[in-house]
Amino acid sequence: MKTDDLIDMLASGPDVGVAARPALATLFPLLGGTLASGVIMLAVLGLRPDLDQAAMLPTFWIKMAFSVALAWGGWLTAKRLSAPGADTALLPLWLGTPVLLMWCVAAATLLQAPTATRAELFWGNSWVYCPVLITLISLPMFGAALCVMRGRAPTRLRLAGAAAGLAAGAAAAAVYGLHCPEMSAVFVGFWYLLGMLIPAALGALIGPRMLAW
Secondary structure, eight states, X not given: OOHHHHHHHHHTOTTOOOOOOOHHHHHHHHHHHHHHHHHHHHHHTOOOTTHHHHTTSHHHHHHHHHHHHHHXXXXXXXXXXXXXXXXXXXXXXXHHHHHHHHHHHHHHHHHHSOGGGHHHHHHTTTTTTHHHXXXXXXXXXXXXXXXXXXXXXXXXXXXHHHHHHHHHHHHHHHHHTTTOOOOOHHXXXXXXXXXXXXXXXXXXXXXXXXXXX
């Protein structure tokens, strides 16, 4: 949205909202970014060889649900922050609930685990590169999300950029989860979340430049 469009909207009265963006104009970039991230993951990393067996385990679906829930919450947050005057009261709930639930599962897992295995549950075997890979896989989706948001009217540019980065990072974590053998809630609740927060921090950094209108 351009500045003149927003001025016209505000001058028209309080009941006039931002013109709806065509659904395909939003859907195509996001699907394209997701497809590109999936291709990168498959080409560079590949699916885990025991994916069919892992899919039978509750821990696999907890990991995936955590990532998808934060991706959805992040995108809803980005949409709200891209519409002037939109209600943002529930945004902390959308983003905080998946994290709180995962940390509760992680705490229960640690309490039930023998003391000697707790460090392994946290560090796993891939903590060094897990957040980095999630960040790299997120870049096509991050770019697509920023492209979509530029067509809207974000006013809190750092928050909007951070929300776009978080949504992309969480979606990338779901894609990466199809390769990663780590399924401990303790590992996912920290290292996966860190991988999501890196693009969120990047979004907060570049949001004022990329989303200015």
